[in-house]
Amino acid sequence: MATQSKMEPLQAEVDESDQSFFRLLVNGPSEDMCCRPSLISLLPKLFLPGDWNDGLVALDAKGRPHFISLNQTQFPSVKNTWHETFVDYVDLSIGRRLRTGIYEAKCPLFEDDVVVKFARFHWEIQYIENETTAYQWISGHTTTTATTTPIAPRFLGHLTEIGRDLQACRGLLSRLHDLGVRHGDTNRFNFLIRDSKAILIDFDTAKKCDDRDLLLPELDSLTACFEDSSGRGGEGPL
Template identity: 45%
Template sequence: MLVSSGASAMPTTPPDVQLLQASVDSDDESEFRILVDGRSIRYLTIDPGLYDVGDMCFGPSLISMLPPLPPGDWNQGHISNDASKGRPHFSRVTKAQLPEITNIWHPRQVDYLELGMGKKLRSNVYEATCPCVDSNMIIAKFARFSWEMPQLDAEARAYQWIERQNIGPKFLGHISEEGRVIGFMIERIADCRHAAPGDVALCQQTLRRLHELGIRHGDVNRHNFLVHDGRATLIDFDMAARGADEQALEEEFRRVQEELQDTSGRGGRIVESGAA
């Protein structure tokens, strides 16, 4: 549904705009997720060459440079150059049906705006607080933009497969945005570390439980094992798949030892538990 085209009228009271997330590209379109007046989340696409990359990466600078937000009920806006005036403008805004996670299996669903976002662990993974979860801190993992949705959908499904199997973090519920599910919450595992060469037996023990369910993890690098309390917990199930043959499962099982010896840093990140 097209809401307006080239709208540029300034609302009577300028809205309060906050940059939530950005995906900036110097050679292609850049994407932004913004919060308007503390209650409405909208998505902006900006054509390349309109703004300095550094300015687009810094929220206050970006917000100060944006053309006035068009009025009306819209959730996607595209900013292009206005050839007649030589400055950026909203070339179109639309009210679109945005993609969502389809495998909604947990009874708890929490709106994104109810979460208290804390430390960013990765581009779409945050420590957070949730008023309905009896925990000081949880991990929120969500799709910032549409192209991240398939991986999150696949991972949510994998967590259903391993529910109550003592393989991964506890799944705490789905995260929604204006009615559509965009991510999920898992427990934050405190006082953990990434797996080291001496943890092969612990990691293989956890992986074996996954394989007994007929599931292949798909990425057993050492950063996807969190060691704590004398055991290993697997994370990052976006590549998990059912139906792998025994040979593929056994190959993955054997590869754990090689992966734990890898010092290249492949797969390295701040882990979802918050441990460095």
Template identity: 35%
Template structure:
């Protein structure tokens, strides 16, 4: 009996009825990208794209991006296949590289951050945090944050950087240790001031000091989410960030808490 062919799986999506929509799709051991031209599908069809897309040759290595559209006034879908290299992170400094398809999601934290286990390492203590660029326009933020983690190596200011995430030869993200702690509050002001001060003495501005970007545990305090961080010698920016800390630690709005 012939085995059933694999089914495509949507890994990431960014949809809009007023602009083009984008989909990152896994088929067996391949990842393909599909761009649906504005106006091709209605909102319901965009939410369930695999039922609406034409039968694309997902197993064909000869393309990376498919562009799907519809001629005005016609129900007939058409697509064009492109075989072009996709943008990836250029600053590759850690020796460990993790295949994105070897990561199994345990919990999604934000649109591009998840708790994951690695294939063959499903024990609870092996859970890691994976942050990826779902689409090419997110690569610069991943590149910037990876650069900051390089500067933070051996400082104990942030979680341990465990390696780069690779998708078909290009780096699209990274994996971090999972911190077993809780978000900071105003009672942790002294601890947060100390770790933020250490970051500033390295010549780095965090850029988003909301309370959820400070994690506290038994005897330790660390910072996370460095995608807005930058190198600076501007004392005014450093003082402004430090002076905002108390009000940020008192904030109970949930800003910065992801999907929580």
């Protein structure tokens, strides 16, 4: 996680007498952490460097907030991604809240406003998994015809987080660097991702390297590689 203070709270599960959970957008990728609700304004001062996405904040004996654990957690995701359309959360303009986890939104793929529903925290994933599968069962019965009305709204696609995939890829690249190897071509097409787990391919430019000053720029440039829309490294003419 970068040591910067630009943050946008995404979701909160607040309990004034117990643990509270926050999801934050930190300089792009989505990060998950748990902390006391009164600490939200102090978090920029608390952020620590390192490859982590799940932190627990508590008060010390003098009442000062500090991290008591930092982890790289493999959060669950929906496995039954049967629809061909995928939309990244950061590409949406979130509008009016309809219910918990359900919002009106504008999406660049669709002219009209859409309704998005998502799991705010990992314990809600199974509910989204069940609903996604149910929409697959009825996918042929969600449009109006001359003789019938739809059973349910049309399923437009899966909501994803590039940030979640980026976390998996950063962890993978860090493991490669720990072996003293620089990949040399970390474009997004060289990461194969399934169920939020990543593997690397195309090692034809890899080199042995124990110099952290050379390895760190490769890791730090990963976000830019994932956001690159030029198609560099993608499939070319055969």
